Amino acid sequence: MTPLKTVGHATHRIDALQRVTGAAKYTSDVHLPGMLYARVLRSPHPHARIRKIDLSKAMALPGVKAILTHENCDVTWSSGDQLNQRRLFNNPVRFAGDPVAAIAAVDRHVAEDATHLIEVDYEVLPFLTDLEEALKPGAVAIHEGGNLSLNNQRQPLPQTYKRGNVADGLKAADHVFEDNFTSAHHNNAQLEMRVSVAEWSGDKLTVHAATQGIANCRTDIAKDLKLNVDNVRVISEYMGGGFGNKNQCQDSDLMAALLAKEAGAPVKLEFTRKEDFVAVHGRWSSRQSYKVGVKNDGTLTAIQFTALTGAGAYRKGSCDLSGTEIYQVAHLETSVSPVYTNTAVAANYRAPAYPQAVFGIESLIDDVAYALKMDPVEFRLKNMTRKFRDQTPYTSIGLEDCIRKGAEKFEWKKRWKPVAGSGPGPVKRGAGMAMGMFGSGLGRSSAVVRLDGNGQYQLHVGVTDVGTAAKTTMGLIAAEELGVPLEKVTVVWGDTDTCPYSVGESGSRTTVQTGMAVIEAVRDLKKQIAEKGAPKGSEVLTAMATTNPPPLQGVSRNSFVAHFAEVEVNVETGHAIVTRFVSAHDSGRVVNPLTAQSQVQGGAIQGIGMALHEELLYDKRSGLPLNAGYYGARIMTHLDAPLVDVVWVETDEPYGPFGAKTLGEPTIIPTVAAVANAIHNAIGRRVKSLPITRDKILGVLA
Amino acid sequence: MKKISRRRFVEGTSAGIVAVAAIPAVEAQQKSPVTAATQSPVPRTTIKLIVNGVDHRIEVEDRWTLVELLRDHLELTGTKIGCDRGECGACTVLVDGMPLYSCSQLAVWMNGRSITTVEGLAKNGKLDPLQEAFIEHDAPQCGYCTSGQLMIAKALLVSYEKKNAHPTRDEVRTAMTGNLCRCSNYNHYVEAVMAAGGTAPSTGGGNAA
Numbered sequence: 001m002t003p004l005k006t007v008g009h010a011t012h013r014i015d016a017l018q019r020v021t022g023a024a025k026y027t028s029d030v031h032l033p034g035m036l037y038a039r040v041l042r043s044p045h046p047h048a049r050i051r052k053i054d055l056s057k058a059m060a061l062p063g064v065k066a067i068l069t070h071e072n073c074d075v076t077w078s079s080g081d082q083l084n085q086r087r088l089f090n091n092p093v094r095f096a097g098d099p100v101a102a103i104a105a106v107d108r109h110v111a112e113d114a115t116h117l118i119e120v121d122y123e124v125l126p127f128l129t130d131l132e133e134a135l136k137p138g139a140v141a142i143h144e145g146g147n148l149s150l151n152n153q154r155q156p157l158p159q160t161y162k163r164g165n166v167a168d169g170l171k172a173a174d175h176v177f178e179d180n181f182t183s184a185h186h187n188n189a190q191l192e193m194r195v196s197v198a199e200w201s202g203d204k205l206t207v208h209a210a211t212q213g214i215a216n217c218r219t220d221i222a223k224d225l226k227l228n229v230d231n232v233r234v235i236s237e238y239m240g241g242g243f244g245n246k247n248q249c250q251d252s253d254l255m256a257a258l259l260a261k262e263a264g265a266p267v268k269l270e271f272t273r274k275e276d277f278v279a280v281h282g283r284w285s286s287r288q289s290y291k292v293g294v295k296n297d298g299t300l301t302a303i304q305f306t307a308l309t310g311a312g313a314y315r316k317g318s319c320d321l322s323g324t325e326i327y328q329v330a331h332l333e334t335s336v337s338p339v340y341t342n343t344a345v346a347a348n349y350r351a352p353a354y355p356q357a358v359f360g361i362e363s364l365i366d367d368v369a370y371a372l373k374m375d376p377v378e379f380r381l382k383n384m385t386r387k388f389r390d391q392t393p394y395t396s397i398g399l400e401d402c403i404r405k406g407a408e409k410f411e412w413k414k415r416w417k418p419v420a421g422s423g424p425g426p427v428k429r430g431a432g433m434a435m436g437m438f439g440s441g442l443g444r445s446s447a448v449v450r451l452d453g454n455g456q457y458q459l460h461v462g463v464t465d466v467g468t469a470a471k472t473t474m475g476l477i478a479a480e481e482l483g484v485p486l487e488k489v490t491v492v493w494g495d496t497d498t499c500p501y502s503v504g505e506s507g508s509r510t511t512v513q514t515g516m517a518v519i520e521a522v523r524d525l526k527k528q529i530a531e532k533g534a535p536k537g538s539e540v541l542t543a544m545a546t547t548n549p550p551p552l553q554g555v556s557r558n559s560f561v562a563h564f565a566e567v568e569v570n571v572e573t574g575h576a577i578v579t580r581f582v583s584a585h586d587s588g589r590v591v592n593p594l595t596a597q598s599q600v601q602g603g604a605i606q607g608i609g610m611a612l613h614e615e616l617l618y619d620k621r622s623g624l625p626l627n628a629g630y631y632g633a634r635i636m637t638h639l640d641a642p643l644v645d646v647v648w649v650e651t652d653e654p655y656g657p658f659g660a661k662t663l664g665e666p667t668i669i670p671t672v673a674a675v676a677n678a679i680h681n682a683i684g685r686r687v688k689s690l691p692i693t694r695d696k697i698l699g700v701l702a
Numbered sequence: 703m704k705k706i707s708r709r710r711f712v713e714g715t716s717a718g719i720v721a722v723a724a725i726p727a728v729e730a731q732q733k734s735p736v737t738a739a740t741q742s743p744v745p746r747t748t749i750k751l752i753v754n755g756v757d758h759r760i761e762v763e764d765r766w767t768l769v770e771l772l773r774d775h776l777e778l779t780g781t782k783i784g785c786d787r788g789e790c791g792a793c794t795v796l797v798d799g800m801p802l803y804s805c806s807q808l809a810v811w812m813n814g815r816s817i818t819t820v821e822g823l824a825k826n827g828k829l830d831p832l833q834e835a836f837i838e839h840d841a842p843q844c845g846y847c848t849s850g851q852l853m854i855a856k857a858l859l860v861s862y863e864k865k866n867a868h869p870t871r872d873e874v875r876t877a878m879t880g881n882l883c884r885c886s887n888y889n890h891y892v893e894a895v896m897a898a899g900g901t902a903p904s905t906g907g908g909n910a911a
Contacts, residue, residue, distance in 0.1 A: 016837040019845035020829070022780015022820035026846065029779035109744070109765060190884050191784040191792055191846040240782070240846030241884055273785040467844030467885050594840045598887050602843060605886035630789035630882060638879040641888035 001589060001650060006480040007658045010594035014472045014491060015238075015465070024238040027210040028195045028270055035197070036065055038259050038269035039111040041101040041118050042279060043093035046342035046623030047127035047142070050091045050100065050120060058103065058117040063110035066262035067118070069101045073258060079220035079248035083150055083315040084143055088251055088258075092125060094142055094313035095342050096624050097278035099251065104259040104267045127342040127623040131287055131308045134339050142313060142340040149315045149338040158306075158337040159320055163389060166291075169302025169331025173293025175371070179364050180289050183356035183690040184615035185310055187282040188349045189635050192240020193273055194280055198256035199266040206233045207253050212246045213504020215462050218496045220249035225257060236464040237494045243606075244348030245280050246466070247506045277344075277628035282616055284319050284338070284346035285310035288360040293331075298374050300383045302331035305361070310346055311338040317347035323357030326437055327365070327383050328390055342623055344616060348506065351438060351665035355607060355672045359690060362434040362673035366680065370420060376677065377407050377416075380435055388556035395552070396651035396661070398586030399560035403435060405647050406584030410564035415580075421684020426572045429579075432677025435562045436669030440662035441507020444548040446500035447517040449478060449525050453537045457482060460492045461514055462502030468664055469595035470510045476591055477515045477657050481522040500544065508559075508662040511591060513547065515657035520545035557655055560586040561666045563604065563674040569682045571701055574694030576679055578608050578642045583671075585646070588653035588661035596663055601644040603667020609636040610668075611675035613691050749813035753778065754822030762809040769793045769804035771812070772819060780820040780849050784882070791881030794850035795819050801857040803880075820849035823856065832856055832898045839894035843885035850881050855895045868901040 018024040053069050070089035077086050089099050101118055105111035126140040133139060134147040151159040170176055197208040205227060211217040214234040222229040252269045260267040286309045293302035309319040319338030369379035381403055387393055415431040423429050448460040459478045463470040471491045479486045492498055503513050524543035535541050566580035583604045590596045613634035617626040653659045680686045685700035745764040753776060762771060772778045781804060784792030788806040795804045796818040823830040832855055842848040858877040862869050874895045896903060
């Protein structure tokens with residue numbers, strides 16, 4: 001690839017100064033005159049019908065200004081749930097944490113106190129926490145129509161995919177392997193909790209939201225509150241992480257807006273950390289079953305995959321699983337069934353359908369390779385995908401280089417043990433690898449670029465920057481296309497009043513979708529400059545472009561990734577740590593190697609937490625969550641984190657801005673599987689359930 | 703269900719911290735907790751404290767935490783709340799030079815104390831070397847934990863400066879392990895602190911033995 005002037009060079013974030021001085025204003029930092037504080041009362045029961053709510057004592061508390069319940073507020077939260085007509089306040093309540101009331105008061109203490117004064121009469125109902133029990137005949141129905149949620153065609157059937165004929169493929173195999181794997185519900189656990197600040201001016205509503213997409217947040221708020229979209233403004237200047245749980249609008253946005261309307265004053269609603277764990281959402285759990293056919297020479301002949309996924313109490317995400325597509329195989333059947341239980345809702349978390357599914361298939365494939373006495377790296381090079389679903393050519397593919405260069409950097413031959421568990425104890429070392437792929441989301445995006453008489457460019461884009469350095473990336477792309485230094489471009493972001501529509505920072509699509517709109521707007525501006533000359537004095541030239549790419553026909557655009565992990569496992573205590581990690585990525589041309597490295601290292605370290613620690617546990621007898629919060633979740637800390645070496649495999653992608661592909665989500669996809677495979681290599685036994693905690697390691701060794 | 707007041711909760715959870723962090727004796731007058739049901743006035747106490755070199759005399763409600771005082775009443779929102787229960791470290795500030803979770807300190811305990819927040823790191827318009835290093839090494843991703851990471855790192859580097867030493871990678875990781883980063887940019891945070899602390903990047907090796 002030809003080097004470029006601006007894109008491809010390590011560049012500090014344009015807002016780095018604000019981030020290190022405390023000047024960056026996040027939603028929770030917004031303070032408006034006369035602002036009230038809100039708190040939410042939540043169901044203490046996993047499943048119950050509300051007979052009566054008595055607000056009299058709470059309303060009598062001095063300082064309480066407004067209270068919403070299902071009795072005075074019947075608003076559907078549609079962006080949260082397309083299938084269940086989920087309300088802001090539901091009756092019956094379907095999980096411990098389902099909102100029952102929201103209170104606005106003069107300060108946070110009075111609001112908190114008021115939650116204790118609301119008297120709710122519950123009729124406690126039978127509840128379910130287990131996926132398989134939820135599908136048994138006679139199980140209590142959490143929603144009308146039963147506990148099997150609808151598929152993508154809105155039928156009460158599993159989501160399926162099929163090519164070839166699995167029975168034929170298994171017949172052609174020399175060996176058939178079968179196994180089952182499970183993964184846990186675990187939380188996005190971003191540092192910034194759910195928070196919204198709402199303010200009305202006449203019939204105009206302004207919401208300061210912690211959102212991954214100001215434009216979608218705005219249209220969703222307008223839809224749910226039945227407002228003209230022009231009367232809704234969404235501002236998100238700085239955003240403290242989400243990893244998928246701040247897409248679209250949130251129930252807190254709607255509650256804050258309704259409370260502010262009712263009370264006639266601005267309202268700030270902040271969830272607590274515990275609420276953020278129990279009542280927002282986490283990654284869906286899974287029960288996976290595989291049957292894999294393989295020839296003596298290691299050629300895959302068939303994969304059959306069936307799974308249940310845990311939607312929780314309401315359907316908020318696809319609840320799909322994607323992992324088998326990384327293999328070339330003529331005969332493939334997959335079937336995934338999302339199931340309701342009376343537990344926390346599951347929805348998007350960084351590559352929502354991938355890491356748990358890749359854990360399953362990559363664990364089993366590892367076992368196949370060992371059984372055939374093949375090096376797992378060689379097995380994957382032999383069977384890795386060459387065309388999308390064995391049919392459609394990729395626009396660019398660097399997967400083989402990811403595997404080869406990653407293995408070289410990792411010193412795979414030196415670290416991997418051909419006989420698993422053969423190292424000396426009690427602290428045993430092992431190495432594992434896994435691979436993954438990801439197609440970025442599509443969607444409409446616009447960009448506006450203007451040039452003033454002083455030679456300064458302004459780029460208006462509807463990004464919020466969830467931590468990915470999206471503002472800087474957009475600035476770099478504009479500067480490169482303009483042929484000017486980045487300092488000449490002022491980026492304007494985070495406010496629907498000043499920024500055009502952007503698709504939202506989900507699906508790892510900002511660089512590839514909004515980035516293309518930036519390029520097209522700049523090209524238009526350059527054309528205008530060529531025709532009219534550069535503006536002078538108070539003159540301004542403005543250009544706008546909107547891109548809304550249809551899905552590519554006849555080709556598939558995907559990023560590819562291979563991860564390599566080395567672990568140490570103490571076979572006496574079950575303690576496992578990751579000691580070395582290599583992450584090799586084909587994300588096309590890397591727009592900003594500095595911030596991209598942050599994302600890749602962070603994605604891998606987050607994935608190690610998913611592999612080893614994280615699970616939201618439920619007590620089956622009470623239906624209550626046991627470990628909501630950071631201590632219980634045991635997310636990765638400074639001391640848990642290994643050094644992550646990053647290998648870039650820069651393919652020349654014809655469809656992306658300056659050859660870029662998608663990056664944010666692939667960074668976590670094969671991590672969990674690589675760690676699981678390394679633990680197997682170290683101890684010679686396989687843990688088939690996430691997270692791979694000490695007790696499970698000791699269990700398989702017993 | 704038995705109600706626990708904010709004050710009793712904070713005092714309860716910070717008992718363990720007192721032992722290890724040697725918090726100076728509580729100077730504010732002890733008052734019995736007031737529950738909402740009684741609707742009696744909330745006790746208030748006037749305290750004097752210094753924040754980022756500025757003297758303040760302020761009447762606080764006894765149930766306010768330090769982070770609440772800083773953010774809601776002194777307009778110093780650089781200090782963040784990530785959990786409000788002593789788990790994440792986003793609210794770390796320096797109290798008489800000692801790094802403490804400001805969500806787990808009551809405001810009334812701060813009488814006579816000197817507080818430094820992230821807003822007080824830069825001096826005379828010049829960034830602290832740690833802030834420079836955080837920019838250079840792209841330490842903040844979403845940035846929400848960054849203020850806390852800066853303050854714990856500041857306390858660490860000051861203590862090493864006093865003994866004229868440079869922290870190793872593992873010493874940095876150990877000192878900062880009470881400060882969570884869900885973007886998990888731990889590698890860059892540690893590199894930035896080592897650079898600001900004058901440590902060669904090759905010192906120590908993460909988890910590698």
